[in-house]
Amino acid sequence: MAQHKYLLNEDQMPTQWYNIVPDLPEPPPPALHPGTHEPAGPDDFAPLFPMDLIMQEVTQESYIDIPEEVQDIYKIWRPSPLFRATRLEQLLDTPAKIFYKYEGVSPAGSHKPNTSVPQAYYNAKAGVRKLTTETGAGQWGSSLAFACAQFGLECEVWQVAASYALKPYRKAMMEVWGATVHPSPSELTEFGRSLLAENPDHPGSLGIAISEAVAEAAPHDDVRYALGSVLNHVLMHQTIIGEEALLQMEMAGETPDVLVGCTGGGSNFGGLSFPFLREKMKGNMNPTIRCVEPAACPSLTQGEYRYDFGDSAGMTPLMKMHTLGHNFVPDPIHAGGLRYHGMSPLVSHIYELGLVEAESIGQTECFTGALQFAKTEGIIPAPEPTHAIAAAIREANRAKETGEETVILTALCGHGHLDLASYEAFLSGEMVDHELSTADIEAAMAEVPAVRSAH
Amino acid sequence: MAQHKYLLNEDQMPTQWYNIVPDLPEPPPPALHPGTHEPAGPDDFAPLFPMDLIMQEVTQESYIDIPEEVQDIYKIWRPSPLFRATRLEQLLDTPAKIFYKYEGVSPAGSHKPNTSVPQAYYNAKAGVRKLTTETGAGQWGSSLAFACAQFGLECEVWQVAASYALKPYRKAMMEVWGATVHPSPSELTEFGRSLLAENPDHPGSLGIAISEAVAEAAPHDDVRYALGSVLNHVLMHQTIIGEEALLQMEMAGETPDVLVGCTGGGSNFGGLSFPFLREKMKGNMNPTIRCVEPAACPSLTQGEYRYDFGDSAGMTPLMKMHTLGHNFVPDPIHAGGLRYHGMSPLVSHIYELGLVEAESIGQTECFTGALQFAKTEGIIPAPEPTHAIAAAIREANRAKETGEETVILTALCGHGHLDLASYEAFLSGEMVDHELSTADIEAAMAEVPAVRSAH
Numbered sequence: 001m002a003q004h005k006y007l008l009n010e011d012q013m014p015t016q017w018y019n020i021v022p023d024l025p026e027p028p029p030p031a032l033h034p035g036t037h038e039p040a041g042p043d044d045f046a047p048l049f050p051m052d053l054i055m056q057e058v059t060q061e062s063y064i065d066i067p068e069e070v071q072d073i074y075k076i077w078r079p080s081p082l083f084r085a086t087r088l089e090q091l092l093d094t095p096a097k098i099f100y101k102y103e104g105v106s107p108a109g110s111h112k113p114n115t116s117v118p119q120a121y122y123n124a125k126a127g128v129r130k131l132t133t134e135t136g137a138g139q140w141g142s143s144l145a146f147a148c149a150q151f152g153l154e155c156e157v158w159q160v161a162a163s164y165a166l167k168p169y170r171k172a173m174m175e176v177w178g179a180t181v182h183p184s185p186s187e188l189t190e191f192g193r194s195l196l197a198e199n200p201d202h203p204g205s206l207g208i209a210i211s212e213a214v215a216e217a218a219p220h221d222d223v224r225y226a227l228g229s230v231l232n233h234v235l236m237h238q239t240i241i242g243e244e245a246l247l248q249m250e251m252a253g254e255t256p257d258v259l260v261g262c263t264g265g266g267s268n269f270g271g272l273s274f275p276f277l278r279e280k281m282k283g284n285m286n287p288t289i290r291c292v293e294p295a296a297c298p299s300l301t302q303g304e305y306r307y308d309f310g311d312s313a314g315m316t317p318l319m320k321m322h323t324l325g326h327n328f329v330p331d332p333i334h335a336g337g338l339r340y341h342g343m344s345p346l347v348s349h350i351y352e353l354g355l356v357e358a359e360s361i362g363q364t365e366c367f368t369g370a371l372q373f374a375k376t377e378g379i380i381p382a383p384e385p386t387h388a389i390a391a392a393i394r395e396a397n398r399a400k401e402t403g404e405e406t407v408i409l410t411a412l413c414g415h416g417h418l419d420l421a422s423y424e425a426f427l428s429g430e431m432v433d434h435e436l437s438t439a440d441i442e443a444a445m446a447e448v449p450a451v452r453s454a455h
Numbered sequence: 456m457a458q459h460k461y462l463l464n465e466d467q468m469p470t471q472w473y474n475i476v477p478d479l480p481e482p483p484p485p486a487l488h489p490g491t492h493e494p495a496g497p498d499d500f501a502p503l504f505p506m507d508l509i510m511q512e513v514t515q516e517s518y519i520d521i522p523e524e525v526q527d528i529y530k531i532w533r534p535s536p537l538f539r540a541t542r543l544e545q546l547l548d549t550p551a552k553i554f555y556k557y558e559g560v561s562p563a564g565s566h567k568p569n570t571s572v573p574q575a576y577y578n579a580k581a582g583v584r585k586l587t588t589e590t591g592a593g594q595w596g597s598s599l600a601f602a603c604a605q606f607g608l609e610c611e612v613w614q615v616a617a618s619y620a621l622k623p624y625r626k627a628m629m630e631v632w633g634a635t636v637h638p639s640p641s642e643l644t645e646f647g648r649s650l651l652a653e654n655p656d657h658p659g660s661l662g663i664a665i666s667e668a669v670a671e672a673a674p675h676d677d678v679r680y681a682l683g684s685v686l687n688h689v690l691m692h693q694t695i696i697g698e699e700a701l702l703q704m705e706m707a708g709e710t711p712d713v714l715v716g717c718t719g720g721g722s723n724f725g726g727l728s729f730p731f732l733r734e735k736m737k738g739n740m741n742p743t744i745r746c747v748e749p750a751a752c753p754s755l756t757q758g759e760y761r762y763d764f765g766d767s768a769g770m771t772p773l774m775k776m777h778t779l780g781h782n783f784v785p786d787p788i789h790a791g792g793l794r795y796h797g798m799s800p801l802v803s804h805i806y807e808l809g810l811v812e813a814e815s816i817g818q819t820e821c822f823t824g825a826l827q828f829a830k831t832e833g834i835i836p837a838p839e840p841t842h843a844i845a846a847a848i849r850e851a852n853r854a855k856e857t858g859e860e861t862v863i864l865t866a867l868c869g870h871g872h873l874d875l876a877s878y879e880a881f882l883s884g885e886m887v888d889h890e891l892s893t894a895d896i897e898a899a900m901a902e903v904p905a906v907r908s909a910h
Contacts (some may be wrong), residue, residue: 004530007462075459076542076833087531097689105560107833149830172875175882176829374631375604378531378562417564417872420627427630 002086006248008079013072014243016063020274020346022063024282028232028349032307032318040317046216049223050126053119056233064236070118073108073150075451077106078112078240087376089396096406097254100390101245102274102379102427103413108173110382110414111268112143112228113429115237119226120147121174129222130154134184134209136163137336139382139414140228145179158184158212161204163336169418184209191215191313205329206340207312214315223262229265230310230319230344238271241411246275249409256287256409260391262293262384263300263338263358266344272411277355286408291347291358292391294366296434297330299323299343300351304442306450308342318451321348325444331434333363334422335383341444359391362433366390367426370416382414384421457541463534470526471518474727475801478481478517478736483804486772487762492906493663493770502673503680503692505581508574511688521690522814522879528605532561532568533695537703544741544851551854551861552709553847553852554897556700556727557834558868563628565837565869566723567598567683570692571634574681575602584677585609589664591618591637592791594626594837594869595683600634613639613667616659620792624873639664646670646768655774661795662767669770684720685765685774685799693726696866701730702866711742711864715816715846717839718755718813719792721799727866728855732810733763744862746813747846752785752887754778754798755806755813757896762906763797773906774804780899789877790838796899814846821845825871836879837869 019195020025030039042054047056056064056419066074077175085098103111123131131153135141148155157179164171164183171181185192189212195202217225227234250254258274261269268293299322307324310316322343324330330339343351350356354385366386371390374380381389388410399406416423425431476482485494488846497509504512511519540553558566578586590596596612603610612634619626619638626636639659640647645669650657672680677884682689704711714731716724723745734740746755754777763778765771775797779785785794798806805811821841828844829835836844844863844910854861871878 001528001530003465005465007464009457009462010460028573072456075456105831107835146833167871168879169875172879172882173835176826176835176875176878178830371631374562375633378601380562380628380631415872417624417870418633418875420624420873424623425630427627 002084002326004084004086006082006114006251008244008247010075011031012247013071013074013079014221014240015066016064018239018243019059019062019064019236019273020278021232023278024061024350027354029320032365032451034309034314034318037318043319048214049355050122050128050224051235052122052125056236056453057231067121070121073117075134079244081322082245083377084252085377087232088373090371091376092365092393092396093399094396095403096396096408098396099249099254099407099409100251101241103241103411103412104379104415107146107394108139108143109274110139111241111271111416112140113146114240114271115144115174115234115267116147116226117150117331118237120144120151120153123224124151124153128153128230130156130222131226132156132213132217132225133226133228134158134206134213136206136339138163138167139182139337139440140171141179142173142177143172143228144226145177148179149177155179156207157181158186160184160206160209167418174454179411184212186212187232188212189215204239204308205312211313211315212313229267230342232346234267235270235274235346236343239274241277242273244277245272245409246279254407255285257407258395259287259289259409260292260395260409262338262387262413263293263343263347264384265340266347268348268411268413270344273356289356290391291351291356292387293360294333294335294387295362296333296436297324297339298360298436299341301360303343304445305348305352306448308448309449310342318449319345321345322351322449324441325448327447333434334425334431335387337384338387359404361387364431364433367423367431369393379412380416380423381412382416383413383419385414388412456537457735459539459541461537461706463702464698465530467702468526468529468534469695470521472521472729473694473733474514474517474519474691475733476687477515477839478733478807479805482578483801484775485905486774489764489771489773492773499772503669503782505577505583505679507577507581508688509559511691512686522576525576528572534559534699537700538832539707543828546827546831547848547851547855549851549855550858551851551863553851554704554707554709554864556696557865558696558866559834559870561602563594563598564872565594565598566693566696566726568601569695569726569773570683570689570722571598571602571681572605573692575599575606575608578679579606579608581680582607582677586679586681587611587668587672588681589613589659589661591615593622593629593873594792596634596910597625597628597632598683599681600629600632603634604632610800611671612636613641613664615661615664616657622873635733638668641667645668646672660767666770684722685797689722689802690725690729690799690801693722694724694729697728697730700727700864701734708741709862711861713850714742714744714864715747715843715850716866717793717840717842717868718748718798718802720795721802721884723868725799725802725867729809741870743809744789746806746811747842748815749788749793749842750792750817751788751813751891752779753815753891754796755794756815758798759900760803760807761903763903765797773904774800776800777806778903779896780903781814782902783896783899788889789874789880789886790810790818790842792839793842796884799806816845819886819888822878822886824848834867835871835878836867837871838874840867840869843867855866
């Protein structure tokens with residue numbers, strides 16, 4: 001049987017992140033100040049982020065050195081393995097070769113620590129005492145809790161109340177790493193108190209949790225806020241996934257024909273694909289590169305490309321991105337990490353340039369594929385990367401029809417050990433594919449502000 | 456910082472299991488037929504196990520080839536990594552070097568698939584259609600479910616009713632891999648029905664679940680039973696852990712001074728330690744080798760060495776082992792995998808020969824160490840290996856006092872992603888160290904049969 005694992009040693013771990021921006025044929029449009037609609041400058045971000053991260057957000061350098069302190073912590077789990085899905089290929093009876101880069105080996109079980117660790121590092125370096133953030137299902141909150149523990153930072157997490165009640169294990173994980181976790185809305189912020197006064201059983205939302213985390217960070221000099229996706233510097237930190245995968249595909253002696261990645265805010269997709277897109281733009285390879293999003297939240301395939309807020313409360317700078325409207329609330333699908341109304345401005349821009357494709361897949365097809373994957377490859381995927389697996393299986397089935405030895409590469413961005421309730425729902429037949437409400441999208445889009453700027 | 460990971464490639468994976476029996480200065484006493492008290496022969500085991508496994512149970516060969524079909528599946532996750540706990544060493548401010556072999560990378564998240572895979576293979580080879588087993592917390596049941604999926608075997612698991620109700624996620628994991636899971640006692644066996652007639656809300660026990668699994672297997676020619684620890688062949692399958700660790704310690708340029716392993720039925724401990732004990736007996740190294748058991752279930756340190764049954768119902772052959780009495784019910788500590796009344800006959804024999812030591816540790820010390828470990832090394836340990844971690848930390852603290860660069864090796868036999876409720880209990884202050892009841896032990900020992908044989 002073909003080799004199953006391609007492993008790199010610690011001394012082969014890439015020591016730089018890749019910034020795709022200078023290599024693009026056109027620069028991405030700037031973020032705009034929410035009040036003036038003029039391009040936002042570093043000072044506009046200073047109450048939320050330390051200057052090192054703000055400079056990474058706008059840098060024109062192609063490569064940024066990974067600090068040694070960050071490399072040391074990355075080496076707890078990095079380089080991560082690249083697997084060839086030999087047993088899944090057998091089950092599918094396909095001539096395709098399926099490779100997957102596995103990020104579930106990280107402490108938090110997902111790709112998120114690739115950015116939480118440097119974010120905690122730069123904040124600690126800037127003298128910050130505490131980081132705040134929001135979390136839904138808990139992947140990001142637990143990743144930031146782990147990172148803060150490494151640098152002696154306090155970590156305060158507002159978790160969407162419905163998840164806080166239904167997912168006690170993610171909360172325990174955050175607490176193991178020393179974080180304080182509040183259900184959101186909470187009594188700790190003015191906004192939270194106002195919502196609880198209206199409804200003491202308010203289920204919360206990501207937008208509300210962001211507002212509470214920001215409200216705690218912005219007024220304090222020694223408190224900052226951390227975001228787990230969407231922004232340029234976050235996607236850049238994730239490029240270590242793709243840089244490693246390039247080395248590992250070379251070890252395997254293969255070049256991808258098709259690269260698929262699940263796409264919520266865009267950090268997993270950008271992390272895997274940007275180094276390969278660089279090689280494609282250089283003419284070194286020619287893979288089709290495709291975003292895979294949930295049918296219930298299809299910002300790229302059905303959203304509009306325009307300026308919108310990053311949060312539901314409309315407090316962030318305006319970003320030009322594919323959006324379903326910042327007040328759009330996706331149906332409660334199991335891939336909570338993909339339920340974001342917008343899309344990373346950088347991924348949106350690259351999609352507009354025609355450099356990548358996009359497709360959407362419903363969750364029952366995703367879990368059907370996930371079960372095939374778990375039975376053969378052994379790893380139980382998180383709900384988010386089941387979309388990537390379903391897309392890879394679609395490609396493998398096409399290859400079976402054409403007889404081509406298509407080389408498929410994807411990222412399995414996390415394991416599903418804390419998401420087994422989703423599998424229970426699927427196995428019991430309770431999981432459904434939600435109908436997308438175009439009326440809801442239209443209503444949400446009507447609330448997106450008209451931008452006066454020329455951008 | 457020192458290197459953190461020592462990785463082997465697939466072509467470096469050992470291709471033989473190690474059988475320690477022929478290397479021991481005295482052979483272990485035989486199992487006895489429960490009725491005649493005469494040494495049990497292969498035929499006595501034939502209703503439960505296929506002949507290949509029965510022969511492995513009694514073989515005098517030092518090495519057994521791992522079948523290629525088993526190696527192929529091992530390679531999904533093997534060779535497993537050896538880590539040096541550099542960040543934990545820093546936290547403890549110790550001159551000791553702490554190494555841990557990590558088995559949580561397996562599909563089921565523990566060391567158990569090292570034996571479930573060959574057990575499923577040999578059963579499939581013998582034409583068996585279905586395997587039955589019992590499970591408590593679910594580690595063994597999920598490992599067997601995964602293995603059965605690889606060879607197209609049906610898998611039927613009786614899960615202790617209390618766990619079935621409280622741990623729905625392990626049940627979901629088993630079902631993902633295609634197993635059928637019943638709460639035990641069940642309506643499916645005569646014994647189960649009799650217990651439910653007495654008490655419809657019977658919480659079950661491991662002993663009852665074993666009886667139900669055996670009752671389903673024994674009468675059918677195409678159904679067999681699988682056990683996850685205790686027996687010689689199970690410990691032998693686990694020696695791949697220690698064989699790999701030997702190669703990896705060599706990569707690290709270190710020889711262990713102290714080896715500690717958590718010990719329930721004995722398979723994790725035997726798997727790690729037997730290859731090192733071989734090297735010690737050969738004079739190639741001289742590590743102290745120590746079993747670590749829970750203070751609430753101290754079969755080695757406080758049990759008697761005598762013939763007893765392997766199950767609570769008294770249906771199995773009699774095995775000479777350290778036992779607290781087959782009707783002893785340990786307090787409900789969180790390390791469910793260590794709550795076994797007896798100890799592997801082979802580990803018991805080796806302990807009696809003075810080749811290994813033993814100590815017991817209470818669970819609050821274990822979880823205190825686990826939190827230090829999780830915060831520094833990133834991995835959240837399962838409750839069982841928190842005992843090994845606590846023992847390693849004891850050694851590291853001793854080294855700090857003496858100033859010696861003690862080299863400590865242990866096995867982290869599983870992750871705690873499905874055990875976060877235990878951490879919640881610890882963090883909330885609800886976890887206590889149970890007092891061991893010597894009266895309970897005395898009462899259970901009084902029910903152990905007097906053996907008429909000379910053994």
